[in-house]
Amino acid sequence: MPEPAPPGKPPAWQDPRVRALVFQALAIAAALGVVAFIFTNTMANLRRQGIASGFDFFGTTAGFGVSMSLIEYAEHHTYFRAFLVGLLNTMLVSAIGIVLATFLGFTLGIMRLSRNWLVAKLAAAYVEIVRNLPLLLQIFVWYFGILRQLPGPRQSVSVLDAVFLNNRGLFSPEPVLKPGFTAIPIAVAVALVAVFALARWARQRREQTGQHFHTFYVSLAILVGVPFAAAAATGFPLRWQYPELQGFNFVGGMELIPELVALVLALSTYTAAFIGEIVRAGILGVSRGQLEAAQAVGLTRGQTLRLVIVPQALRIIVPPLTSQYLNLTKNSSLAAAIAYPDLVLIFAGTVLMQTGQAIEVILVTMAVYLTFSLLISLFMNWYNRRIALVER
Amino acid sequence: MYRFIRTLAFLAAVCTLVAAGAEAGTMDDVKKKGFVRCGVSQGVPGFSNPDAQGNWTGIDVDICRGVAVALFNDPTKVKYLPLSAKERFTALQSGEVDVLSRNTTWTLVRDTALGLNFTGVTYYDGQGFMVTKKLNVKSAKQLNGASVCVSIGTTTELNLADYFRANNMSYKPVTFEKADEVIAAYDAGRCDVFTTDRSGLAAQRLKLKNPDGHVVLPEIISKEPLGPVVRHGDDQWFDLVKWVLYAMLEAEEYGVNSENVDQMKATSKDPVVKRILGVEGDMGKNLGVDNAWAHNIIKKIGNYGEIYERNVGPRTPLKLERGMNALWNKGGLQYPMPIR
Numbered sequence: 065m066p067e068p069a070p071p072g073k074p075p076a077w078q079d080p081r082v083r084a085l086v087f088q089a090l091a092i093a094a095a096l097g098v099v100a101f102i103f104t105n106t107m108a109n110l111r112r113q114g115i116a117s118g119f120d121f122f123g124t125t126a127g128f129g130v131s132m133s134l135i136e137y138a139e140h141h142t143y144f145r146a147f148l149v150g151l152l153n154t155m156l157v158s159a160i161g162i163v164l165a166t167f168l169g170f171t172l173g174i175m176r177l178s179r180n181w182l183v184a185k186l187a188a189a190y191v192e193i194v195r196n197l198p199l200l201l202q203i204f205v206w207y208f209g210i211l212r213q214l215p216g217p218r219q220s221v222s223v224l225d226a227v228f229l230n231n232r233g234l235f236s237p238e239p240v241l242k243p244g245f246t247a248i249p250i251a252v253a254v255a256l257v258a259v260f261a262l263a264r265w266a267r268q269r270r271e272q273t274g275q276h277f278h279t280f281y282v283s284l285a286i287l288v289g290v291p292f293a294a295a296a297a298t299g300f301p302l303r304w305q306y307p308e309l310q311g312f313n314f315v316g317g318m319e320l321i322p323e324l325v326a327l328v329l330a331l332s333t334y335t336a337a338f339i340g341e342i343v344r345a346g347i348l349g350v351s352r353g354q355l356e357a358a359q360a361v362g363l364t365r366g367q368t369l370r371l372v373i374v375p376q377a378l379r380i381i382v383p384p385l386t387s388q389y390l391n392l393t394k395n396s397s398l399a400a401a402i403a404y405p406d407l408v409l410i411f412a413g414t415v416l417m418q419t420g421q422a423i424e425v426i427l428v429t430m431a432v433y434l435t436f437s438l439l440i441s442l443f444m445n446w447y448n449r450r451i452a453l454v455e456r
Numbered sequence: 457m458y459r460f461i462r463t464l465a466f467l468a469a470v471c472t473l474v475a476a477g478a479e480a481g482t483m484d485d486v487k488k489k490g491f492v493r494c495g496v497s498q499g500v501p502g503f504s505n506p507d508a509q510g511n512w513t514g515i516d517v518d519i520c521r522g523v524a525v526a527l528f529n530d531p532t533k534v535k536y537l538p539l540s541a542k543e544r545f546t547a548l549q550s551g552e553v554d555v556l557s558r559n560t561t562w563t564l565v566r567d568t569a570l571g572l573n574f575t576g577v578t579y580y581d582g583q584g585f586m587v588t589k590k591l592n593v594k595s596a597k598q599l600n601g602a603s604v605c606v607s608i609g610t611t612t613e614l615n616l617a618d619y620f621r622a623n624n625m626s627y628k629p630v631t632f633e634k635a636d637e638v639i640a641a642y643d644a645g646r647c648d649v650f651t652t653d654r655s656g657l658a659a660q661r662l663k664l665k666n667p668d669g670h671v672v673l674p675e676i677i678s679k680e681p682l683g684p685v686v687r688h689g690d691d692q693w694f695d696l697v698k699w700v701l702y703a704m705l706e707a708e709e710y711g712v713n714s715e716n717v718d719q720m721k722a723t724s725k726d727p728v729v730k731r732i733l734g735v736e737g738d739m740g741k742n743l744g745v746d747n748a749w750a751h752n753i754i755k756k757i758g759n760y761g762e763i764y765e766r767n768v769g770p771r772t773p774l775k776l777e778r779g780m781n782a783l784w785n786k787g788g789l790q791y792p793m794p795i796r
Contacts, residue, residue, distance in 0.1 A: 114688040115549060115571035129617045129629045131603075139617040216645045231645055232603060232628075311601045312591075312648045313628075322646075323630075403632050403641070409608070413542060413633065417609025420570035422546050 106423065121419040122147070128414055130405050132321050143415050150410035151432060157327055157406060158393040158436070164332035165392060166385075169339025176344050187340065195337035200398055202334055207326035207402040214322075217313045226306055234320040235307035242301040251294030258290070259283045323404035327396065335392045339385060346381035347373060378451050386444035390437045397433070407432060482554050482686070482693035483527075483744055491533045494520035495553035498538045498634055501659040502768040502776075503559045503579075512536045515578055516557040518763045519684050521756075522700040523555060526740075526749040531756050540633050542609045545570050548685060555697055556685040559656065561611040571688040575698040578683050579768075580780040580789050582676035583615050584654040586661065589671050591648065596675040600625040605638045605647035607631070612652050615678040639663050653680045658774045696743050703750040705792035706732055707759035709783055714758040721751060732795050739795055750795070760790065 076082045110117045122144040129139055134152040137145055175187035194202070212231060215221065220230040228235040266277040295301075307317030350373050358368040399406035400413060407429060416425040486492055496504035496516060504514040512534075521531040539547050539558060548556045549571060559581075560566075562574040585604075587593050596619070606613050608631040620627045630647050632638045639660045642650035652660065654676065661667045684701070686694050707713070710729050712720050721733045730736040733751045740747035757763065764781065768774045782788025 110571075112689060113549065113571040114568070116569035127617055128613050129620070129627065131628045131630055139621050212644050212646065312599075313601060313603065315601065400633065403630050403637075405631075409631065413608050414613065414631065417542055417545070418565075418614065420545055420565070422549075 110423075116419075116421060117424065118421075119424055121415075121421055121424075126415070126418075128418065130410060131403075132324065132405055143419065146415055147407075147411050147428070150405065150407035153405055153410075154393075154396055154399075154407040154432075155436075157324060157331070157396045157399065157404065160328050161331040161335065161392050161396065162389050164328065165335035165339055165388070168332060168336035169388075170343050172336055172340030173343025173347065176340060177347060191337045191340050194334055195341075199330065199334050199395055200401060203326060203330040203398055203402055206330045207322065211322040211326050217309060220309075220314075226304075228307055228314055230314075231322065232313050233322050234325065235314040236318050236320075237304040237306045238316070238318045240303045240305050242303060244298040244301040247294045247298045248291055248301075251291040255286050255290040258286050262286070321404070323399070323402050326402055327399050327404050331392055331395055334395075335388050338388050338391075342381055342384045342388065343377070346377035346379075349380045350376045375451065379448075382444060382448045382451065386441060386448075389440050389444065393436050393440065394433060482690050483696060486527060486554055486693075490528070491535050492520055492524045492527070492555065493553045494523075494534050494536050495539045495544055495547050495556040495558055496520070496536050497558045498540060498636065500559055500635065500656060501662055502772060502774045503655065503659065504536075504538075504557070505659075513767065515763055515767045516559060516682075516684070518704075518757050518767070519557045519578060519697070519701060520555060522704060522753045523697055525752045525756050526696060526700055526703075526743070526745045529746065529748075529752045529756075541607045541635070542633050545572065545685075548572065548687060551687075554686070554693070559653065559682045560685055561653075562681045562683055563611060566685070572685050573688050573694050574681075574683045574685055575694060576683050576701045577681040577789075578701060579655060579681075581653040581655050581680040581682055583612055583651060583678040583680055584657050584676055585673040586642075586650045586657050586670050587648060587673065589669055593673065596673045596677065597623060597625075599627065599649055601627070602648040603628040603630055603646070604649045604651055605630050605632070605642040606651055607635055607638050608633050610652075611678070611680065616651055619677045635660065636663070653682070655682075655768065655774070655776060658768075658776055662773055692744060696745065699743055699795075700753060701760075702792040703732065703753055703795065704757070704760040704763065705783070705790055706795050707750065707754045708761040709785070709792060712754055712759060713762055714755055717751060717754045728795070737796070 107117065123142055125139075126141055126143045126146040127139050128146070130137055130146065130149055132153065133149045134156060135145075135148060137149050172187045172191060175183050176191070178184045178187075214229060214231040217230045217232055220228040220235075222228050226237050262283060263279055266279045270276060305316050307314040307319075310316075354372055354376065355368060358372040363371065396406060397408040400409040403409065412425055412429045416422055419425070494517070496512060496514075499505050500514070502514055504512060504516040507513050517534075517536070520534045520536070524533040525531050527533070537547065537553050539553075539556070544556055544558055544560065545566070547553050556572075557578075559579070560574075561581075562577065566572050567574060585596050585599065587599075593599065599620075604616060604627050606616055606629055613629070613631065616627070616629065627649075630641060632641060635652075635656075638652075639650065641647060643664050650657070650660070654672065657672050661670060661672075664670060684697050686697055706728075707717075710726065710732065712729060712732065717733070720729055721735060724730060724733075727736065731739060733754075734740055734747035734749065738747060740749040743749065746752075758766070761783075764778065765771065768776045770777060778786075778788060780789045782790065784791040
C-alpha cells in the first residue's frame, strides 16, 4: 500500500517519472557495459594468447587461387580483392537465384489454381515435395547426384560442337566484341525510350478516346527491329569464340562451373516452392466480388487478371516474397558445402584459415549478409509502398 | 528491482568466472579433469584414423596417448575430437582441445599470428601431386591448365598457388573443407590432380576406388614439417608435449623399446638410459609428472621407430620408407634433444 503523498513536491526518488528515467538509464548503461566488457575481455584474451587482431590483413597478399571470379583475380592480389571476389560470387548466385525462383514460383502459383486437374496436381506435388526436404540435401542431390555423374572433358556431351557439357562445367561460345559494337547498345537504349514513349501515348489516347492500341506487338517490333538494323548497318560487329578441348579441359568461351549450376538450381527450385504458395495465397486473397464485378463490366479474362486480380494480389504477395528473397540470399552461404567460391568459402573459409583472424573475418561476413538483407528489404518495402492500395 | 539487481550480480559473476577460467594452466586443468582432449584429423590412415573397433590409431594419435601416459600412466585417458583443416586452430585457441596432433604444418604465421606453438616435428613431409595413370602425365610441369582438388585453409592450398605461379602455369582450384570430400571429388573426376602432403597422398590413396590406377608425380614442391601444436603462452604444457616426442626418439636412439624396457630398467649400466627410464635424476619431476614417465610411454606405446613401423612404415598399407624421418645418426632428420 503506498503511503499518502506528503504535501508539496515529492522527493525525486518517489517521483514515478524520475524513477522511470533512472531505470531506463541504468538498463542502457548495463547493456553498454556488457558489450564493452565482452569487447575488452576478448581483446585482452587475444593479446594474452598472442593472437593477431585488427584489419591490417586486408592489405597483404592472398597467395591462393580461386576457381571462379567475376573480376580479375590472381594469387598476387590482396586479401581484400579475394574478399571482393567472394562477395561478387555471392551476389551473382543470389541474383540469378532470385530471378529464376520468382519466374518459377509465379508459374507454380498460377498452375496450382488452374482448372486443369493434372496441371494443378502436378504443381501441388512439386510444392509439397520440394519445400519439405532440407535445402542442403537438395544441393547435394543436384551436385553429387546429378552433375557429378556427367562424363569427363574428353567424353563431353556436345551440342552442335559449340556448347559442351561435362563434369567440369558447361562451356559455351563467348561473344567477342569488334570495333563499332557501341552502336548496338545505343540502338537498344533508343528502342527502350521509344517503347516507353509509345506506352505513355497509348495510355493517354485510351483515357481520352477509349480506343485500344496494340502496344505489345508494336513494342516487340521496335525492341527487336531497331538493334537488328543497327547491327546490320555496322556489319554485325560480333564474333563468337568457341570453346576448344586443349590439354586437360576446354579453354576459350564462357564457362559455368558445376558448383554454380548446382547451387542456382537448388536455391531457385527450393525457394520457388515457397513463392508458389505465396502467389496462390495472394490470388485467392482477392475477394470473389472483384472478379464478378470485373466480369460484370465486361472485361475479358486476361484483362481481369491483369488489371483487377494481379494488382490487388501483389499487395498480399510482396511482403512475404521479400522474406523469401532474404532467405535465398542467406541460404546461398550453403555454397561452402559444394566448393562454390562464395563469400563463406573464400572469405570465412580460406582467408580465415590463412590469417587466423576468426573474429574479424566472421564479423565482416555477418556485416555483409546484414547489409545485403537490409538492402533487399529497403527495395522491396519501396516497391510495396508503390503498389499498396491508395485510398481515395 | 530485486530481480534486476540479481541479474546484474549473476552477469558479473559469470564474467569473472570467464576471466578466471582462462588463467589456469593447461597441465592443472588436464590433471583435474583426468583426460587429455586431443584434436585429430577426420580420418587420415596412419596418422589419425579410427580402426574397425572405433579406436583411434596413428602417429599423431600416439603422441596424444604418450601425453596421457606421461600424466596418468594410461593411454586410454584421451578424448579425441576430429577436426577439419578449417576448424583445427579455432578449436585449439578456444581451449576445446588441449593439444592438436593432426598432420599440421609448422609455419611462421601459425607460430606467431595464430597464437600457437609447435612442439616438434613428428613427421618430415613434402607436398606432392597425384594423377590418374590414364592421363599419362610424367611430371608436375605438364599440369598447365589442370583442375586441382585441394583442402581449404591448408599450407597445401598456398604451396599449390606458389608452384603454379613460379612455373608460369595456370590451374583451377576446387576446394573442400573435409579431406574426404576432396578425395571423393578427385575420384569422381571433378579434378585432374589431387594434391596434399606425400604421406597424405599415400594415406588417401587407400580410399580411392582403384588405388593402383593412380600415380604420384616425382616432384616434391614444399617442406611440410608436421607436428603437435599447443596454445602460445603456456610453457609448462608446451614443455610436456615437446618432451613426450623427444622421449620416444631418444628411446629409439639408445635402443630402448617396448619389449626390452623393463629389462633395460633393471640391468642397463648406461647413465643416459638410466635417466630416460627414471632410475636416475628427476627428469619427470622437472616436467611436472612422474619420474617413470618415459618408461611408461615406451612400455605402453613404444619408441619412435616402433610407432613409425606400426602406423606408416613399409609393412603397412601406406608403405612409407623412413627417409627423412630416420634418426640423425642414420641419415635422417630426427634429432631428439638430450634428456639430462
